[in-house]
Amino acid sequence: MIRGRTTKKRPARRILDPADIVPVAADGSIAGPVADGRMVPLVIIDTTTRPDLDELVRLHDHLSPGDFTYRWGQVDRDDDQVALSLQFIRPIEVRATLLFSIEHEGIIVDAALNSRALYLQPGRPGDRLKHDLHRPKILIETPDDDFRDRWEGVVIQRLTKVIRRQKRMPRAEARQLATEWLDQSRSLSRLLMPT
Incomplete structure (x- = not known):
């Protein structure tokens, strides 16, 4: 019998196409009956140069739900960037990648x-959810990843590293603060609104 190490297969590496990157103009949260009263984050993307994304959302208002694939991942050689790559298949084919800073948008x-x-x-830079609550938007469900x-x-x-840099404290204390911050932010996002 030959014994070996069992390793989990790493996901294939994907290269970010700069043409697919869509800037995030603002963010917020919406709670309501769609997610059983849970808070669901909202991202306003700058579609100034991406009329295809404006059209995608407009079509979703008039057609049945479309099809898409998605993938979350950390950006290579950047411990602060997380990417959400989206590939819409129906009602029209569109690709978009959203980049998030863990420090600022974690x-x-x-x-x-x-x-x-x-x-x-x-949207456009400067837009906020409070300016127009009824502006068209689509819900992207990401059930498993x-x-x-x-x-x-x-x-x-990442948060431990940021806290250590800002507060100049030992790693263990910074890690404890990072864990507490994450727990507090999650307790806020778990609040349920009446549906």
Whole structure:
């Protein structure tokens, strides 16, 4: 008998196409009957140069739900960037990649992974959810992804590094603060609104 090490196959590496990257203009959260009262993050994307994404959302208002694939992942050689790659198949074919800074937008990524959903709303720089609550948006459901299993370690590691840099404290204390921050942000996103 030959004994060997069993290793989990690593997911294939994907190269980010700069043409697919869509800037995030703003973010927020919506709670309601769609997610059984849970908070679902909303991302307003800058579609100034991407009329195809405006059209995608417009078509979703008039047609049945479309098809898409998605993939969460950490950007190579950048411990602060997380990417959500989307490939819409129906009603029209469109590709888009959203980049999130763990330091500045980690709460949005965490909420999206935990609620298993994300609202996507086209807009322009300066737009905010409060300016037009009824602006067309689509709900992207992300029921399962292998990145969700790795996220906890990724976010704690990055936040620990940021806290150590800002507060100049030992790693163990910074890690404790990072864990507490994550727990507090999750308790807020778990609040249920009446449906």
